[in-house]
Amino acid sequence: MIAKRIIPCLDVKNGRVVKGTNFEGIQDVADPVDMAKYYNGTGADELVFYDITASFEGRALFTDILKRTAAQVFIPLTVGGGIRDVDDFERVLSCGADKVSVNSGAIADPTLIDRAARRYGDQCVVLSMDVKRVNGQFRLFAKGGRVDTGIDALQWAHDGQERGAGELVVNSIDTDGVKQGFDLEMLSAVAERVTIPIIASGGAGKKEDFKTLFEAVPQVDAGLAASIFHRREVPLPALKEYLAGQGIPMRILREE
Amino acid sequence: MIAIIDYGVGNLYSISHSLSFLGIENQVTRDRDQVLRADKLILPGVGAFGDARKKLSEGGMDALVVQKAQAGTPLLGICLGMQLLFQKSYEYGEHQGLSLIPGEVCPLQEDISPALKVPHIGWNGLRFLRPCPLTRYIQEGDSVYYVHSFYAKGAGEAVKAVSEYGVQVPGLVQRGNVFGAQFHPEKSGPVGLKILKAFGEVEGAC
Numbered sequence: 146m147i148a149k150r151i152i153p154c155l156d157v158k159n160g161r162v163v164k165g166t167n168f169e170g171i172q173d174v175a176d177p178v179d180m181a182k183y184y185n186g187t188g189a190d191e192l193v194f195y196d197i198t199a200s201f202e203g204r205a206l207f208t209d210i211l212k213r214t215a216a217q218v219f220i221p222l223t224v225g226g227g228i229r230d231v232d233d234f235e236r237v238l239s240c241g242a243d244k245v246s247v248n249s250g251a252i253a254d255p256t257l258i259d260r261a262a263r264r265y266g267d268q269c270v271v272l273s274m275d276v277k278r279v280n281g282q283f284r285l286f287a288k289g290g291r292v293d294t295g296i297d298a299l300q301w302a303h304d305g306q307e308r309g310a311g312e313l314v315v316n317s318i319d320t321d322g323v324k325q326g327f328d329l330e331m332l333s334a335v336a337e338r339v340t341i342p343i344i345a346s347g348g349a350g351k352k353e354d355f356k357t358l359f360e361a362v363p364q365v366d367a368g369l370a371a372s373i374f375h376r377r378e379v380p381l382p383a384l385k386e387y388l389a390g391q392g393i394p395m396r397i398l399r400e401e
Numbered sequence: 402m403i404a405i406i407d408y409g410v411g412n413l414y415s416i417s418h419s420l421s422f423l424g425i426e427n428q429v430t431r432d433r434d435q436v437l438r439a440d441k442l443i444l445p446g447v448g449a450f451g452d453a454r455k456k457l458s459e460g461g462m463d464a465l466v467v468q469k470a471q472a473g474t475p476l477l478g479i480c481l482g483m484q485l486l487f488q489k490s491y492e493y494g495e496h497q498g499l500s501l502i503p504g505e506v507c508p509l510q511e512d513i514s515p516a517l518k519v520p521h522i523g524w525n526g527l528r529f530l531r532p533c534p535l536t537r538y539i540q541e542g543d544s545v546y547y548v549h550s551f552y553a554k555g556a557g558e559a560v561k562a563v564s565e566y567g568v569q570v571p572g573l574v575q576r577g578n579v580f581g582a583q584f585h586p587e588k589s590g591p592v593g594l595k596i597l598k599a600f601g602e603v604e605g606a607c
Contacts, residue, residue: 147524
């Protein structure tokens with residue numbers, strides 16, 4: 146049986162992993178390559194690197210981190226942040242990424258999804274979306290959750306799949322950093338509109354939140370989180386063992 | 402030296418990185434002489450069968466791979482590279498494979514419940530059906546990472562290990578010195594590395 150995936154997300158700025166609350170108040174955590182190795186060894190099913198650097202120097206640091214990680218970490222690596230064109234796909238894929246996550250770049254030009262999927266295959270294109278409730282509607286936000294696009298998020302998810310996105314990361318701005326659980330209502334609404342794998346993001350604060358997620362929205366394939374793993378408030382190996390014990394299909398690493 | 406055949410499809414560097422990590426000499430190459438001299442071959446691949454089959458035939462690389470395999474050189478096909486080893490594929494039309502292993506490559510969608518998503522993406526456990534040199538360092542139930550929409554049918558005795566996804570998906574196949582992994586060993590963590598290590602130790606006539 147296929148396992149539900151647990152995915153730590155590493156937000157990287159100027160060569161360091163950071164994670165803020167509600168996308169603000171960024172706080173430094175640790176060295177990204179060390180963290181990737183730690184997660185690889187403790188049972189992470191996949192890693193997401195998100196480049197939140199704006200500067201040219203920062204970007205060079207990021208590609209170096211990616212190369213060093215890909216030489217030592219042998220689980221799927223997804224990379225996002227600043228992906229605006231097919232050339233950006235090439236840049237991160239050539240450094241060792243397996244999948245590329247697009248967000249604002251796809252909002253600016255949705256054909257980026259089609260073009261990347263045609264060139265690299267659907268499995269390579271992850272559509273990441275930041276969603277927030279506005280006047281009773283699930284609204285798509287751009288620029289790291291700062292700008293309301295006015296686009297209906299559910300329609301956007303559906304269109305993204307039609308264009309060739311292979312997976313969907315759904316991040317709820319309303320629950321992000323609040324640590325009161327995933328946004329089950331929003332995730333259920335998205336799950337009704339797509340058939341591609343859904344990765345839930347935003348709101349996990351304790352291990353029970355993952356159990357609730359997978360039980361309440363069975364169409365969700367993976368749970369993604371950052372600070373709770375990085376600060377070991379929810380240690381990843383303990384989480385996976387807990388979920389396996391609760392009957393959620395999990396990949397458990399054997400002791401060597 | 403293991404030659405990782407570069408025919409213009411997919412991320413070959415993760416395969417190369419994992420072999421290097423294991424201390425196994427390898428080379429990503431599209432050079433015929435290098436392929437001819439290699440002790441072992443890895444045939445990678447992502448994307449669509451027809452396109453990959455066409456690219457592999459450029460410069461006669463397909464014939465060279467078949468020739469080496471028939472002469473006893475251990476060959477490992479990964480993901481689409483594994484599918485290419487079969488006789489035929491029904492991915493967007495009908496395409497001839499390399500016919501090194503009997504069987505056909507068919508759409509998962511037609512054989513599984515609509516409640517199961519296609520592609521089959523993620524970690525799934527292996528169940529061993531028959532002995533295989535590639536499973537010597539792993540255990541039954543160990544999980545490996547899959548990304549695929551088509552799967553091998555009719556491979557019979559060549560199927561060595563399967564994963565459950567509505568049907569028994571052949572994960573590992575083998576016929577003599579020709580091996581195939583439907584999953585990505587280079588992305589399957591410590592378990593995948595053990596499978597590659599075992600392939601590195603397979604004895605072959607070259």
